[in-house]
Amino acid sequence: MRRWGYGCAYCPERATHLDHVIPLSKGGEDVESNMVPACQRCNLSKGAKTLAEWALSR
Ligand SMILES: [Zn+2]
Numbered sequence: 001m002r003r004w005g006y007g008c009a010y011c012p013e014r015a016t017h018l019d020h021v022i023p024l025s026k027g028g029e030d031v032e033s034n035m036v037p038a039c040q041r042c043n044l045s046k047g048a049k050t051l052a053e054w055a056l057s058r
Pocket residue numbers: 008009010011012013038039040041042043
């Protein structure tokens with residue numbers, strides 16, 4: 001988490017959540033390499049989407 005400076009990986013907000021880059025429901029693993037810090041807004045917005053799906057829905 002240190003490499004992100006505790007900021008959200010998707011916007012300039014401060015991260016308060018950990019987001020799964022590949023959602024567990026899409027076969028993602030519950031490991032550090034699949035997690036990035038995210039603020040509440042981004043994490044709730046992204047939900048169980050993959051990054052590609054989320055980018056299309058924004
Ligand atoms: Zn954010």
